Amino acid sequence: MDQQNGQQERDSVRPQESAALSTRRAGSRVPPLWVWLVIAIAAAAIAWIRIRNVTDDHAVVNVLTFICTFVAFAALSLWYLLFSGYRFLWRVLTLVVGFGGVVLLYNLVRIDHVTGELVPSFRWRWTPPRDQLLDVPPTEAKANGIDVVTTTPDDYPGFLGRERNLRVEHVSLDSDWSARPPRLVWKHAIGAGWSAFAVVNGYAYTLEQRGSQELVTCYAAKTGELLWARGVEARHETVLGGVGPRSTPTVHEGKVYTLGATGILRCLDGATGSTIWSDDLLKRYGVDPAQEQQAIGWGRAASPLVVDHLLVVPAGGPVGGPYVSLVAFEKSTGQVVWEAGDRQVSYSSPRLHHMLGIRQILMVNENNVTGHDVATGRVLWRHDWPGGSTTNASVSQAVPAGDDRILLSKGYGGGAELIQLATDGNGPWQVTSVWRDNGVLKTKFTNVVLFENHAFGLSDGILECVDLADGKRKWRRGRYGHGQILGVRELLLVQSETGELALVEANTKEYRELGRVPAIEGKSWNNLCLFGSLLLVRNAEEAACYELAVKPGPGPT
Numbered sequence: 084m085d086q087q088n089g090q091q092e093r094d095s096v097r098p099q100e101s102a103a104l105s106t107r108r109a110g111s112r113v114p115p116l117w118v119w120l121v122i123a124i125a126a127a128a129i130a131w132i133r134i135r136n137v138t139d140d141h142a143v144v145n146v147l148t149f150i151c152t153f154v155a156f157a158a159l160s161l162w163y164l165l166f167s168g169y170r171f172l173w174r175v176l177t178l179v180v181g182f183g184g185v186v187l188l189y190n191l192v193r194i195d196h197v198t199g200e201l202v203p204s205f206r207w208r209w210t211p212p213r214d215q216l217l218d219v220p221p222t223e224a225k226a227n228g229i230d231v232v233t234t235t236p237d238d239y240p241g242f243l244g245r246e247r248n249l250r251v252e253h254v255s256l257d258s259d260w261s262a263r264p265p266r267l268v269w270k271h272a273i274g275a276g277w278s279a280f281a282v283v284n285g286y287a288y289t290l291e292q293r294g295s296q297e298l299v300t301c302y303a304a305k306t307g308e309l310l311w312a313r314g315v316e317a318r319h320e321t322v323l324g325g326v327g328p329r330s331t332p333t334v335h336e337g338k339v340y341t342l343g344a345t346g347i348l349r350c351l352d353g354a355t356g357s358t359i360w361s362d363d364l365l366k367r368y369g370v371d372p373a374q375e376q377q378a379i380g381w382g383r384a385a386s387p388l389v390v391d392h393l394l395v396v397p398a399g400g401p402v403g404g405p406y407v408s409l410v411a412f413e414k415s416t417g418q419v420v421w422e423a424g425d426r427q428v429s430y431s432s433p434r435l436h437h438m439l440g441i442r443q444i445l446m447v448n449e450n451n452v453t454g455h456d457v458a459t460g461r462v463l464w465r466h467d468w469p470g471g472s473t474t475n476a477s478v479s480q481a482v483p484a485g486d487d488r489i490l491l492s493k494g495y496g497g498g499a500e501l502i503q504l505a506t507d508g509n510g511p512w513q514v515t516s517v518w519r520d521n522g523v524l525k526t527k528f529t530n531v532v533l534f535e536n537h538a539f540g541l542s543d544g545i546l547e548c549v550d551l552a553d554g555k556r557k558w559r560r561g562r563y564g565h566g567q568i569l570g571v572r573e574l575l576l577v578q579s580e581t582g583e584l585a586l587v588e589a590n591t592k593e594y595r596e597l598g599r600v601p602a603i604e605g606k607s608w609n610n611l612c613l614f615g616s617l618l619l620v621r622n623a624e625e626a627a628c629y630e631l632a633v634k635p636g637p638g639p640t
Contacts, residue, residue: 111168118162125155140496140525141543142201196325196606196623199527199544199565199580204606213624214275214326217293220300220312229301229310231283231353232337237615238283241333242386244613247434247480249532250570251613255634258574260586260598263632268617269307270603270627274298276327276344277384279610280619280626283334286310286353287612287619289626290341292318292327297343299332299351304614307628313356319344319382325623329384329430331610333394340389340414342396344382346375350394350417360417364398364410374402379472384430388444390457393420395444397428408448409433411460423460426451429470429477436483438504445481445489452481452491454504454512464512466502468493479526482533484551488517490538494527499538501551518554523547528608532570534589539575541568546577548591560594561587569611578620582607584629603627 128151132144164174195206234240236253243249257263274291280302281288287304290297296314303310320326333340338359339351346364351357364383365375379399388395394414398407408424426448434445435457443463444455449472454463468491470477475495482490484501492499498521505513524531524540524547531540537557538549546561546568564580570589574597577585584602588595607622618629 114159114162115166118158121158122155125151140494140527142199142527145201194322197323198606199608201323212275212326213272214292215294217272217274219293219296219298219314220309225308225310229286229354230337231286231334231339233284235284238334239281239612239614240283240335241281242279242331242432243480243530243610244569247388247432248482249530249568252572254571254613254615256571256574256586257632257634258586258588258597259632260600264598265584265600265602265618265629265631268305268628268630270625271307272624273621273626274300274327275325275623277325277329277608277623278327278621279331280304280612280621281332281334281339282612282614282617282619283353285614287614288332288334288339288353289621290328290330290332290343294318297328297345297347299339299341299349299356301339301353301356302626304617304619304628307626311356313349313351313358315343315347315349317343317345317347321380321382324381325606325608327623329382330386330432333387333389335389335414338414340387340394342383342385342387344384345372346370346383346399348387348396348412350414359415362412362417364396368398368400368407370399370401375399377473378402379428381430381472381476383428384432384478385428386432388433388435389414390435390444393457395433397433397446397448398422399428408453409444409446409455409460421460423455424448424453424462426453427472429472431477431480434480437486438483438489439487439506441506445483447477447479447481447491449477452489452502464504464506464514466514468500470495470497478528479530482531482538484533484538488551490524490531490533490551492524492526492531492538492540494525494543496521497525498522499524499549499554501554520554523549523554523556528565529567532568532575532589534570534573535591537589537591539568539570539589541566541577544580546575546587546594548594550591557591558594561585561596566607567610569613571613576611576613576618578602578607578611580607581605582620582622584618584620602629 192205193208194203197203274293276291278290287302297317298312298314300312301310328344330342339353348362350359385397393411395411398410400406407422408426411420431447452468453465479492484490500519501517525543526540529541531538544564547559548557566579569576575587582603585599586597605622605624612619
């Protein structure tokens with residue numbers, strides 16, 4: 084009897100064991116060790132990447148974070164779909180719903196733009212870009228008597244100011260923004276692009292994209308009224324770089340010189356906008372537009388430089404060369420005077436300066452820096468500065484730091500270097516490196532301000548002060564993103580990537596922000612423009628003018 088009962092118990096257990104064994108063979112509803120291990124490794128990698136900032140570039144950090152997250156999600160999804168113990172029907176339904184959701188999302192939204200740290204912003208796919216919602220203004224001038232032949236001490240006639248040094252010395256700003264904050268004068272929508280304003284005698288010029296038209300526009304600085312616009316059929320657009328022109332107009336002796344994102348160079352009458360002469364750099368140098376997109380993926384960004392009777396711009400060339408680093412046109416007629424250099428263009432602009440008493444044009448090319456004789460373009464000296472105009476782009480200017488030294492800076496892990504020039508006037512120039520540090524002044528889309536033998540700049544989005552003598556960081560505070568700065572005597576105006584405007588001391592010992600106000604909305608990569616007490620700001624969506632309180636004192640304000 085006992086044997087029969089025991090046999091019955093064993094017989095009743097066997098189906099349960101068989102069911103359990105079947106479940107184990109079919110899979111479990113709890114992820115196995117290898118899935119947890121992949122998730123743990125991915126989480127640890129993300130923590131290490133973000134805490135250590137391993138690439139010195141927050142954009143790359145974000146990309147690596149996304150990759151690690153994707154790997155962890157893929158491991159979990161692979162287990163669930165192929166090896167888990169959930170019913171086959173549920174797994175199939177999950178796959179169908181997930182795939183359908185991705186397809187639906189792709190058809191409903193698209194990436195509108197990305198920030199400097201590669202964080203995307205989305206819009207409905209059927210909604211056109213903002214610039215296409217704006218009317219293309221008529222070409223005739225709205226006002227007579229526009230005079231930009233007459234100049235004033237307050238003028239800010241082009242990229243980075245009168246001397247292209249990102250400084251305004253004749254204005255003394257009141258630093259008490261709590262008592263006297265910036266006063267909004269006007270604000271309105273504007274076409275796309277990363278061009279800044281150039282102002283002469285109260286007339287503000289910029290470049291903007293409206294639909295298929297790349298426009299040069301003239302506004303009244305004090306009212307924001309659009310006075311005239313002149314367009315050409317051209318449009319540059321990339322997901323990472325955005326829409327529209329990148330350079331800033333140069334205003335000189337009543338004329339406005341512009342270089343569009345697709346290489347169209349124009350000389351316009353500043354009063355009416357009528358074309359005096361134009362040139363197509365891509366046609367001149369045999370560059371196919373598709374090749375141009377491959378070689379200079381973010382568009383032509385150099386602002387024209389006027390030197391004596393010349394207008395100087397980077398030239399470039401087809402993929403594989405030959406390249407022309409700089410070309411000088413006769414500024415009144417558009418005739419080529421000289422060509423020089425053998426490197427592809429970068430996103431930097433030429434600058435005039437005296438080095439060791441010799442006047443020369445400084446240029447950051449795709450992968451080196453050169454100094455050129457003004458009259459002939461002859462290369463006086465060159466220095467390797469690694470970069471690529473499709474990936475590791477060079478954007479920042481070569482900044483003179485005295486009579487014989489030049490500060491170089493860039494993002495994408497490039498950092499900064501101080502070089503020193505030497506010449507006896509007869510033999511070749513010598514270039515030596517004083518110091519180099521990949522960890523400081525990572526000025527991705529921006530430039531540096533020099534003050535009291537120190538450099539101030541947005542280093543991968545954080546304001547930083549570096550001693551020029553040895554390259555040592557004095558402080559690094561204040562996350563502003565990839566915005567822009569402007570030095571005004573002992574102060575810094577800082578516009579964040581999100582459009583906020585801050586006032587910061589150019590203090591070599593500590594970081595001190597004195598005030599902050601919301602200025603414009605949207606991604607703001609455009610440089611600032613200060614015309615007396617009027618600060619003109621813009622981005623790819625809107626433009627505004629603020630009146631800043633100034634201290635009484637000598638000099639025009």
